[in-house]
């Protein structure tokens with residue numbers, strides 16, 4: 001059965017060299033899951049199985065580029081994907097979009113990828129996902145520009161969470177991270193990610209934390225890298 005996930009230079013371009021990316025905008029048949037993945041997810045609701053299959057289809061595509069097309073990508077107790085030895089990666093799936101990235105551990109310490117539907121991050125969510133300073137910055141914008149920036153903050157924090165978890169195994173809340181734009185409102189480039197709590201991350205990693213991003217159609221896609 002054909003895997004609809006396609007390699008994406010646009011997406012890998014949000015990461016340093018060495019990262020391989022694949023994405024899809026159509027449903028992935030569950031038949032693409034390995035037997036172990038199917039068994040892992042079989043007890044879940046249909047929507048969850050579809051999301052899982054979308055992420056795994058992209059993961060199989062990028063793992064194929066590393067010579068591991070049939071690897072069963074299961075998950076740990078915190079939902080974190082258990083990548084093959086010496087491989088790091090990240091997965092996202094949201095309405096109509098799924099993507100995965102991988103790299104060799106010798107090139108990068110960790111990566112995080114997230115995608116959010118811009119319109120889904122409305123003002124009621126702000127107090128849950130933003131610090132007071134971030135809310136103040138959003139409130140300064142004309143109302144029509146706020147949604148995109150709020151979605152960007154949300155997606156950058158979630159990408160950071162996925163990047164840091166394999167390294168720290170720690171819970172990090174939305175209030176524990178500040179997103180500092182280099183321009184405001186943000187249109188291109190990168191955002192600084194500044195953890196507000198002490199995490200077991202090398203000082204060099206914390207100093208280098210940035211999120212690169214892309215607004216694409218209804219989505220914002222964010223990428224965070226922890227370098228070696």
Ligand SMILES: CC(C)(COP(=O)(O)OP(=O)(O)OC[C@H]1O[C@@H](n2cnc3c(N)ncnc32)[C@H](O)[C@@H]1OP(=O)(O)O)[C@@H](O)C(=O)NCCC(=O)NCCS
Nearest residue numbers: 052055078079080091092093157158161162165172173174
């Ligand atoms: C885990 C979380 C980040 C997932 O993000 P999401 O927008 O809900 O969903 P996405 O589709 O983008 O990503 C889901 C994928 O993330 C990955 N993921 C989930 N938990 C993870 C973890 N602990 N570490 C690394 N990756 C993880 C999985 O691959 C998952 O897909 P799968 O279950 O099909 O394999 C989110 O549910 C969450 O718990 N957020 C709270 C913590 C947080 O973001 N803090 C922000 C400040 S750092």
